[in-house]
Amino acid sequence: MSLKGACIIGQSGGPTSVINASAYGAIKTALDSEEIAKVYGALNGIKGVLDDNLIDMGAEDPEELALMKYTPSSALGSCRYKLKDAEDDETDYKRILEIFKKYDVRYFFYNGGNDSMDTCNKISKYMLKNGYECRVMGIPKTIDNDLAGTDHCPGYGSAAKYIATSVMEVYHDARVYDTGMITIIEAMGRNAGWLTASAALANIGGNGPDLIYLPEIPFDMDTFFKDVEDIYAKQKKCIVVVSEGIKDKDGKYISEYGSNLAQTKDNFGHSQLGGLAAYLANVVKERTGAKVRGIELSLLQRCAAHCASQTDIEESFAAGAAAVSNAIAGVTDKMAGFERTVENGAYKCNVKLFDLSIVANTEKKVPREWINEKGNGLNQQFIDYALPLIQGETQMKKENSLPRFVKLKKVKAQ
Amino acid sequence: MSLKGACIIGQSGGPTSVINASAYGAIKTALDSEEIAKVYGALNGIKGVLDDNLIDMGAEDPEELALMKYTPSSALGSCRYKLKDAEDDETDYKRILEIFKKYDVRYFFYNGGNDSMDTCNKISKYMLKNGYECRVMGIPKTIDNDLAGTDHCPGYGSAAKYIATSVMEVYHDARVYDTGMITIIEAMGRNAGWLTASAALANIGGNGPDLIYLPEIPFDMDTFFKDVEDIYAKQKKCIVVVSEGIKDKDGKYISEYGSNLAQTKDNFGHSQLGGLAAYLANVVKERTGAKVRGIELSLLQRCAAHCASQTDIEESFAAGAAAVSNAIAGVTDKMAGFERTVENGAYKCNVKLFDLSIVANTEKKVPREWINEKGNGLNQQFIDYALPLIQGETQMKKENSLPRFVKLKKVKAQ
Numbered sequence: 001m002s003l004k005g006a007c008i009i010g011q012s013g014g015p016t017s018v019i020n021a022s023a024y025g026a027i028k029t030a031l032d033s034e035e036i037a038k039v040y041g042a043l044n045g046i047k048g049v050l051d052d053n054l055i056d057m058g059a060e061d062p063e064e065l066a067l068m069k070y071t072p073s074s075a076l077g078s079c080r081y082k083l084k085d086a087e088d089d090e091t092d093y094k095r096i097l098e099i100f101k102k103y104d105v106r107y108f109f110y111n112g113g114n115d116s117m118d119t120c121n122k123i124s125k126y127m128l129k130n131g132y133e134c135r136v137m138g139i140p141k142t143i144d145n146d147l148a149g150t151d152h153c154p155g156y157g158s159a160a161k162y163i164a165t166s167v168m169e170v171y172h173d174a175r176v177y178d179t180g181m182i183t184i185i186e187a188m189g190r191n192a193g194w195l196t197a198s199a200a201l202a203n204i205g206g207n208g209p210d211l212i213y214l215p216e217i218p219f220d221m222d223t224f225f226k227d228v229e230d231i232y233a234k235q236k237k238c239i240v241v242v243s244e245g246i247k248d249k250d251g252k253y254i255s256e257y258g259s260n261l262a263q264t265k266d267n268f269g270h271s272q273l274g275g276l277a278a279y280l281a282n283v284v285k286e287r288t289g290a291k292v293r294g295i296e297l298s299l300l301q302r303c304a305a306h307c308a309s310q311t312d313i314e315e316s317f318a319a320g321a322a323a324v325s326n327a328i329a330g331v332t333d334k335m336a337g338f339e340r341t342v343e344n345g346a347y348k349c350n351v352k353l354f355d356l357s358i359v360a361n362t363e364k365k366v367p368r369e370w371i372n373e374k375g376n377g378l379n380q381q382f383i384d385y386a387l388p389l390i391q392g393e394t395q396m397k398k399e400n401s402l403p404r405f406v407k408l409k410k411v412k413a414q
Numbered sequence: 415m416s417l418k419g420a421c422i423i424g425q426s427g428g429p430t431s432v433i434n435a436s437a438y439g440a441i442k443t444a445l446d447s448e449e450i451a452k453v454y455g456a457l458n459g460i461k462g463v464l465d466d467n468l469i470d471m472g473a474e475d476p477e478e479l480a481l482m483k484y485t486p487s488s489a490l491g492s493c494r495y496k497l498k499d500a501e502d503d504e505t506d507y508k509r510i511l512e513i514f515k516k517y518d519v520r521y522f523f524y525n526g527g528n529d530s531m532d533t534c535n536k537i538s539k540y541m542l543k544n545g546y547e548c549r550v551m552g553i554p555k556t557i558d559n560d561l562a563g564t565d566h567c568p569g570y571g572s573a574a575k576y577i578a579t580s581v582m583e584v585y586h587d588a589r590v591y592d593t594g595m596i597t598i599i600e601a602m603g604r605n606a607g608w609l610t611a612s613a614a615l616a617n618i619g620g621n622g623p624d625l626i627y628l629p630e631i632p633f634d635m636d637t638f639f640k641d642v643e644d645i646y647a648k649q650k651k652c653i654v655v656v657s658e659g660i661k662d663k664d665g666k667y668i669s670e671y672g673s674n675l676a677q678t679k680d681n682f683g684h685s686q687l688g689g690l691a692a693y694l695a696n697v698v699k700e701r702t703g704a705k706v707r708g709i710e711l712s713l714l715q716r717c718a719a720h721c722a723s724q725t726d727i728e729e730s731f732a733a734g735a736a737a738v739s740n741a742i743a744g745v746t747d748k749m750a751g752f753e754r755t756v757e758n759g760a761y762k763c764n765v766k767l768f769d770l771s772i773v774a775n776t777e778k779k780v781p782r783e784w785i786n787e788k789g790n791g792l793n794q795q796f797i798d799y800a801l802p803l804i805q806g807e808t809q810m811k812k813e814n815s816l817p818r819f820v821k822l823k824k825v826k827a828q
Binding site: 011014015043044047071072073074077078079080161164165166168169170172173174175176177178183201202204205206207275278293295296298299300302303304305306307309387390391392393398399400401402403404405407 | 425428429457458461485486487488491492493494575578579580582583584586587588589590591592597615616618619620621689692707709710712713714716717718719720721723801804805806807812813814815816817818819821
């Protein structure tokens with residue numbers, strides 16, 4: 001089973017507060033191992049492999065490197081590069097194999113979301129087909145929490161904690177005046193409502209939103225107006241949290257209703273959304289005459305490492321570490337995800353391996369039974385699921401009372 | 415000098431992360447004093463006085479009340495009610511005097527910004543003129559940091575810490591891809607650029623913005639385009655922080671350039687601004703063809719108590735406490751602000767009293783000599799000024815790893 005050689009670690013897709021905790025878990029475990037001779041970081045994910053743009057992780061100062069655990073975003077750089085199917089175009093795969101051979105790479109770890117697991121899967125299949133022994137493992141990350149199989153995704157707990165905390169704070173801000181006020185907060189989540197749902201955690205202490213709309217439920221503008229107006233009439237305040245990805249019954253994004261919103265598509269054909277909060281704030285203002293404020297949580301929700309969940313940080317680290325230790329033990333073609341057990345009433349999270357082919361390109365949605373009957377809020381089942389994931393405060397290092405993020409030397413691989 | 419009687423504490427204007435720390439400093443000191451028999455909170459500021467809507471702060475559970483120190487926004491509620499000049503219309507003043515007499519109020523503490531100091535000043539003058547002995551003290555708050563006299567304002571340090579931290583995090587997020595990216599972040603600050611300037615603190619660790627535009631410097635669109643394009647050409651990334659209040663040389667708000675932005679005015683005649691980041695992002699995108707993202711920090715910057723500066727919290731508490739202890743000692747018609755001393759190279763902040771008439775309705779701007787020559791960034795003098803204000807992490811109580819904010823019983827005064 002023993003396989004000696006180098007490894008490459010790459011990061012892909014949109015960053016999170018804790019994706020570097022996972023990468024660091026993998027890098028540290030690889031550096032500490034006997035089987036893995038050299039640990040390379042691919043700059044900007046698979047593009048770094050294609051461009052022979054690798055850095056030597058062993059050349060970094062270990063103390064500095066450890067700061068990766070608390071640094072948001074992808075310290076190695078990311079990409080949204082989609083590998084074609086090898087049957088259609090083998091060019092990229094040949095190049096990857098060439099680089100793997102050049103550096104004697106026998107382990108490939110890819111840290112990303114659905115699309116990244118797809119990349120892992122394709123590379124693994126190609127290497128197997130071409131008789132090049134290489135163990136390929138996926139390390140999940142996504143604030144969207146939409147990967148199939150795993151109980152939850154590294155990155156989600158931290159984003160959820162930031163969203164719940166921010167909504168609680170806005171709740172207090174939005175009711176200081178005795179005049180009416182409607183606040184519409186937009187969270188990320190293209191097709192799955194996990195991030196938006198996390199605002200429901202703010203309700204535990206009674207500082208939460210009145211209405212939550214997820215993309216899982218078709219959004220009806222008239223029902224929405226009625227929901228808001230009913231609450232506003234009663235309490236003169238209404239806090240709404242909406243997912244950027246809410247769609248009407250015909251599948252049209254509500255954010256596309258606003259004519260002045262430019263829509264573009266990324267390399268995977270995903271629409272780039274945004275501006276929904278401003279759009280809904282405008283229409284609600286016109287309709288009700290109330291003071292309405294739209295707030296877009298924007299990038300902050302995926303990079304607010306200062307408000308990360310320490311549980312999420314430790315689990316993310318563990319996923320990265322487990323990917324490497326399992327690969328060394330002979331495992332390949334798996335993603336290191338999580339399963340949850342409850343022991344004596346307490347949440348416990350264990351790393352569990354999932355087939356890449358199951359994970360790739362499948363999206364996990366919020367179950368209908370966790371959403372209230374009206375489709376405008378979450379119930380206790382969601383709270384029970386999400387609350388353990390946001391526990392603990394980040395142990396981030398500070399300098400001048402500001403975050404001290406990692407600074408890598410990025411020594412080019414020879 | 416001894417004056418026995420009740421006191422009223424009210425809060426006014428836009429909330430901050432720490433305005434309740436000040437109010438709690440005042441309430442606790444008043445509750446602990448021998449001279450002050452009853453401590454009343456005015457709900458929604460001076461409107462609570464006019465409407466006889468007072469609560470008995472002594473009826474609150476002391477442990478719960480102590481949570482005010484870490485709860486954002488105005489726990490007593492706020493207002494934007496402007497008192498007319500007594501010469502023009504005495505109605506409100508007569509009513510205030512009536513309420514003061516009803517509850518034997520001999521101390522009035524008002525916690526707010528410029529407009530609130532104006533309210534204090536007017537009430538104090540009226541009471542003096544009408545021979546009603548009442549000591550009136552202002553307790554400053556404003557994230558805008560624009561009050562005259564005082565070295566800095568309670569609330570600024572926390573907002574500055576949040577802005578600097580968030581910009582550092584966005585910095586990392588905005589450079590994960592090797593493709594070009596321009597990010598435009600909008601901070602609050604109508605006429606004074608203190609909040610926007612605080613983004614410069616992110617540069618200490620090398621994770622800060624490339625360009626910062628304050629309302630103190632007339633904004634020229636062509637110079638702005640050139641600044642952005644020069645940086646973008648060099649490094650393919652550019653992070654810009656702009657104040658919502660930037661104006662062109664003719665005094666027109668840049669946010670008004672966008673035709674689709676509805677502008678309304680509040681009761682004090684201030685324009686309600688917003689949408690600037692989105693507007694600038696659009697024009698920069700059109701001009702450069704680059705990927706551009708606009709981020710509005712919105713309400714979060716004034717309510718993000720989870721990222722408050724403990725220095726700011728303690729100073730805010732001290733200002734509230736000093737207002738009460740000074741009033742008991744015979745002082746009236748003053749605002750409890752700060753002066754800074756440097757002892758053995760270390761920052762020290764002392765409470766200093768300022769005449770209300772000096773403070774009211776004057777705005778303190780960022781000095782020109784703290785802004786770089788080009789007018790698109792801050793220099794070391796600003797850093798030296800602002801850095802001590804953001805020191806220390808909040809000691810906020812958590813429950814379920816989320817903030818545990820105060821819940822007042824609000825027992826109506828009899």
